[in-house]
Each structure stands twice: as structure tokens, then as C-alpha cells.
Amino acid sequence: MLKPYKNFDVNYFPENELVLWKIKSEGIPNFSIDKLREFKRFSEDLKVMFADENYPLKYIVSGSDCDGIYNLGGDLPYFYGSILNRDRAKLEEYAHLCIDAIYNMYCSFDLPAITIATVEGKAYGGGFECVMAHDVIIADAQAQFCLPENKFNLFPGMGAYSFLCRKLNINAAMEILYSGSVYGAEELGKKGLIDRVIASENTLSSVVQYIEESRSNFNFQSAHYKSIKRVFPLQKSELLDITNIWVDSCMQMEQADLRRMELIINAQQRRMGIKGYTLQ
Template identity: 60%
Template sequence: MLNQYKHVEVNYLPEMETAVWKIKTEGIPNFTLDGLREFTRFAEDLKIMFTDNSYPLKYLVSCSAHEEVYNLGGDLTFFLNCIKNKDEEGLREYAYLSIDAIYNIYTSFDLSAVSIALVEGNAYGGGFECAMAHDLILSNSKAKFCLPEKKFNLFPGMGAYSLLCRKLNFKTATEILYGGNVYSSKEMFDFGLIDRIEDEKVGIDAVKNYIEKIDRDYNFNHSHFQCLKKVFPLQKKELLEITNIWVDACLKMNISDLRRMELIVNAQNRKLKQTL
């Protein structure tokens, strides 16, 4: 079976031909540099395991170990330190590893499978981008979605532009990118970004319930998402070029911008303490 990881928990459900990978974090539930480095190894292990026909695979599902948070996205404390120290190399490593992760998810890790994000808590920033990289998004009514980067004069640089502008009309995509607003799962469903709101069951039961509903049409669904990616192709080069702009923008942030970023970090830390 797959190796044990610190930041990812993996389970294979043979009766559903489904692999479930769960995001695990210590502290603020975000994507750390160590977590992204580990994700590269996890992605390679996943490809090796499921290239073997001993493990038939139809669905790849991501979810979170946190009940109230899918993922809060970028490691703002790491960003702050890099920006203050003019550490362009550190920012670029983080950005490139993020693109590797997003593109692996977008391409279903080069495996013949449909990817599903199970979002049962807040998906902010890079967490929202991660969810959007999947073929399908299953949510509950409590989940919230947001791209907050404009609040500190930055932009979401790990896939949001590429994914939103392919999935939505330009006006709606721009509204989400510019506004920094928090959206409910109902609003995301109405936009067409969420495929189903599932409140009857939670966790893996919600996934099983959903897959039972769509599995009869697996051949169509799998082919459908392959076709969409041909009609609206997304190359990794595009994602890297955009994230290079993000690195440059980080290094241009002023003291006021960084202060607003620090306020968000402080709010995240307070929220974390309340849950401990």
C-alpha cells in the first residue's frame, strides 16, 4: 500500500474503486512548504500504485481531516517572512510546488479516474483553488468559499485565474477574483462551481452516497471531463507563468499590505486557539 505521510492520509476503497486522500495539518490548516514537498512524493507514489491493474481505480477523492475547514490555502506566515527577507527563492519554490500539486489534481495524477473534492468546511485561497482543480465538487451547506488575496493587495496565483475563467463566464469569474467576498455553497452551486450540496450524510458516507448516484454514468462522466479538458486545455506552462507574476507581486508589497496580511494571520491563530 502507499507509504505513510505526515500531511496526507490515503485510503483505498476497493468496493468503490476509489482512492480517498485526506489533507492533514498541524496548527493552521493551510498548505505548508513541507506539506507541498511531501505532496510531490505522494503524487508519484499514487501514480505508481494505481498504474498497477491490481488496484482498479475510477474515482480520486480529496477531503480534510478538519471538520470545519477544507483548507485555508497559502501559508501566510511563510509568505510574510519571505517577503520581509526578500527571499525570492523561497517564494518561488513554494509557488512551483503549489503548481505541481494543482496540476497533478487537475490531471487526476495522470490516472484514468474522475476527481472529486469533498468540501465540508471553509475553502479559502489556495484551498479554493485546490477544490476547483477537481472534476467535481461535493459540498455541504456550511462550507464557505473565498479568494481573500485582494484584502492585502495580492492576487490568487496558484490556479484561480486559469480555473475560474474556464469554468465560469468572465463577469462572474472577475467578480470572485476581484471582490474577496465569502460565498456560501448555495451561491457557488448557483454559479455552477459546485456540483452537489450533500447534507444528508457526512465524510466518507457523503462520498459513497454521491458516487452511488453518479456511478451508473461513469463512462459518460469520465469521457465528458476528458473532452472538456481538450476543448478548454490548461497547460502547466500557463500556471507557472501566472505564479511567476505572483512571486514578483509578493516582492512589491508595501508595509501596509503586509500589515493587513498579518491581521489575517492573527485572526487565524485566534480561531485555532478557540478550537484547541
């Protein structure tokens, strides 16, 4: 079986042919460098275990164990400290690990499975990008989505452009990328980005219901998502090129931009009951 992880809860439900991985939240529920490094190991373990036909798998489902938050995205204190210290190498490592994670999700971890994101609460920045890497998005009616990077003169560099410009018409994609607005699940459902909006306190039961409804149709659905990816192919090199532009942009940030980033860091930490941030 899969080993225990520090930053993720992972459970296998053979009766549903389903793996559920949840992001643990210690401090701000974001993607820290430690989470990203461990996610790379988790991805490799997943591929090895489920290459074994004794562990049938059709669905890989993501979620969060933090009430009200799926994920707030990038580790802003880490960015802030790296930019202040002019440490480009740290930003590049972080960005490339993000792309490793995003592309593994997009490719269903090289397994014959459908990926499903279950979103409860806020999915902001990189959290939103993570969601969009999945085949299917199921969101609680109260879930919120946002790409807030332009509030501190940066842009979402870990997949947002690639996914939104493939999933939506160009005007709808540009609106979400440029506005920095918060979108509800219903609104994104109408745009065609979210597959199912649920009004349930037990999202996992809704996922199981979705799977039960679609089980007899799995062969079609699996081929359907593979075909979409063939018609609108996404190469890892595209994601890496864009995230390298993101690193360049980080290094061009001015003091006023960093001050706005600092205000968001402080707001996040107040919400989580954390006093002061630590530069890394």
C-alpha cells in the same frame, strides 16, 4: 499499498475503486511547504501504485480532517517571512510546488480516474483553488469559499484565474476574483461551480452515494471531463506564468500590505489557539 504520510491520511477502498486523501491539520490548516513537498511524493506514489491493474481505481477523492475547515490556503507566515527577508527563491519554490500539486489534481494524477473534492467548512485562497482543480465538487451546505488575497493587496496566483475563467462566464469569474467576498455553497452551486450541495454530517457517505449513482455511467463521465479539458485546455505553463507573476507581486508588497497580512495571520492563529507566529 501506499505508505503512511505525515501530512495526509490516505485510504484505498477497492470495493468502491476509490482513493480518499485527507489533509491533516497541525497548527493552521493551510498548505505549508512541508505539505507541498510531501504531496509531490504522494502524487508520484499514487501514479506508480495505480498503474498496476491489480488496484482498480476510478475515483480520487480529497477532503480534510479539520472540523469546519477544508483548507485556508497559502502559508501566510511563510510568505510574510520570505517577503521581509527578500527571499525570492523560497517564494518561487513554494509557488512552483503549488502548481505541481494543482496540475496533478487537474490531470487526475495521469490516471484514468475522476477527481472529487469534498468540502466541509472553509475553503479559502489556495484551498479554494485546490477545490477548483477537481473534476467534481461536492460541498456541505454550510461550506464557505473565498479568495481573500486582495485584502492585503495580493492576488490568487495558484490557479484561480485559469479555473474560474474556464468554468464560469467572465463576469461571474471577475466578481469572485475581484470582490474578496465569502460565498456559500448554494450560491456557487447556482453559478455552476459546485456540482452537488449536500446537507449531511457524513460527507463521505454522500460521496459513496454519488459514486453508486454514477457507476453505470462512469465511461461517459470520464470521457466527458476529458473532452471538457480538450475544449478548454489548460497547460501547466499557463499556471507557472501566472504564479511567477504572483511571486513578482509578493516582492512588490509595501509595509501597509504586510501589516494587513500580519493581522490575518494573527486572526488565524487566535482561532487555532496558537500564540505568535514564527518567520521561516
